[in-house]
Amino acid sequence: MALLENNFPTFMQGFGYTLLSSIIALIGSMILGTGFAIMQIMPQVWIRKIGNIYVQIFRNIPLLVITFFFFLVVSKYVKMSGFTSGTVALMLYTSAFIAETVRAGILSVDAGQMEGARANGLSFGQALRFIILPQAFRVALPSLGNQFINLVKNSSILAFVGGLDLMYQGNMIAATTFETFSTYIVVGIFYLIITLPLSYYMQHLERKLKHAA
Amino acid sequence: MVTLGIFSAFTPQNILYLLGGLGITVGVSIISVILSLIFGSIVGIIQFERLPYFSKFVGTINNVIRNLPLLLIIFCVYFALPKIGIHLPIFWATVVAMSTFESAMLAEIVRGGLESIDRGQFEGARANGLSNMQTMFYIVLPQAYKKMIPPIISQLISLVKDTSLAMGIVLAEMTYRGQIVYAQNSTYIIPVLIAITLVYFILNYGLSLVARWADRKLA
Numbered sequence: 001m002a003l004l005e006n007n008f009p010t011f012m013q014g015f016g017y018t019l020l021s022s023i024i025a026l027i028g029s030m031i032l033g034t035g036f037a038i039m040q041i042m043p044q045v046w047i048r049k050i051g052n053i054y055v056q057i058f059r060n061i062p063l064l065v066i067t068f069f070f071f072l073v074v075s076k077y078v079k080m081s082g083f084t085s086g087t088v089a090l091m092l093y094t095s096a097f098i099a100e101t102v103r104a105g106i107l108s109v110d111a112g113q114m115e116g117a118r119a120n121g122l123s124f125g126q127a128l129r130f131i132i133l134p135q136a137f138r139v140a141l142p143s144l145g146n147q148f149i150n151l152v153k154n155s156s157i158l159a160f161v162g163g164l165d166l167m168y169q170g171n172m173i174a175a176t177t178f179e180t181f182s183t184y185i186v187v188g189i190f191y192l193i194i195t196l197p198l199s200y201y202m203q204h205l206e207r208k209l210k211h212a213a
Numbered sequence: 214m215v216t217l218g219i220f221s222a223f224t225p226q227n228i229l230y231l232l233g234g235l236g237i238t239v240g241v242s243i244i245s246v247i248l249s250l251i252f253g254s255i256v257g258i259i260q261f262e263r264l265p266y267f268s269k270f271v272g273t274i275n276n277v278i279r280n281l282p283l284l285l286i287i288f289c290v291y292f293a294l295p296k297i298g299i300h301l302p303i304f305w306a307t308v309v310a311m312s313t314f315e316s317a318m319l320a321e322i323v324r325g326g327l328e329s330i331d332r333g334q335f336e337g338a339r340a341n342g343l344s345n346m347q348t349m350f351y352i353v354l355p356q357a358y359k360k361m362i363p364p365i366i367s368q369l370i371s372l373v374k375d376t377s378l379a380m381g382i383v384l385a386e387m388t389y390r391g392q393i394v395y396a397q398n399s400t401y402i403i404p405v406l407i408a409i410t411l412v413y414f415i416l417n418y419g420l421s422l423v424a425r426w427a428d429r430k431l432a
Contacts, residue, residue, distance in 0.1 A: 059370075061410050065388060072402050180296055184289045184292070
């Protein structure tokens, strides 16, 4: 407990950076992921191909490698801190998973919905926006929540590039106080504060959706 | 400058060194996946069986582990366990950390798979005189595993990717060895990162093709 008291500002700073990175990456990856999901259901084959290639690449390589790519290579041309490069990598990586989730959600919507909307005079874009996507997101919500939990956990990758996040601060504190055990427990509790309630809520939502279906 | 790096970064020595890293990556993955399949199944079955108190207890621990970053678990096993007298070499510390985390993930998949099996299968098996255990092993689990193969393979893909986190405790797997190689010369950074990316991609994309094939075959 003395450990927590003495290092409270540091822990809180790390917690703040973890939250900040997660939220930025979440918003970015939701937008990007939805974009790539839509690309994969477009009528044009070449657009579908591009969307698919993006998703396959980012899903199949480690987040750490993407982070290093931004931290070591891109930062030479565009100035960015460890925090920024980690967050951008996190965003791109998660967007591939979100694209898969949203795509599955879109595919779960009956094809008749699109046909009906088009027959009623809506354009492809309008049908997507007002008819298909709202239904798709409802189906995808539990898995999107799980992706967000993964995102929060994956944000610990920032520790590798000096991203000042919870894991990084935890390592620093562990290295200076030598109280590795209690430090990592405190770090774990901080992560659980974000992830555990979300996880229980998602389980609840999943059960509710299953009963509704 | 970049082209220079491409030609000189991949000396036979460096290639062999990186391939050795790949071997460690694959080794950690295979041992961890076997261990986590065993433990994950056990924990999943315990959660599914709803034994009084015990299942709730195991389920809560499972949820806690699942919601922690793997990196934290790796650091915990390697840096914190020695405090209570458990010293593990880097390789086995990684295996223990990965198996703990992946077991928790797989337990969720196993539980989901079991819950997707029709109640009638249990009742039918019990009515035919099979014991509870027999029903589980001969009737329910085989069907559940069939459904679980695709999610298990995607979990395996993330396991392979996550081995890269072990460079945090200086396990000489591929990503770490890549860093050693490009530390020699900054022009090596791009070619080495691309090579590593390619190897991971081929490995994991191959696995995802297997998952897709299995999905089609079993559906």
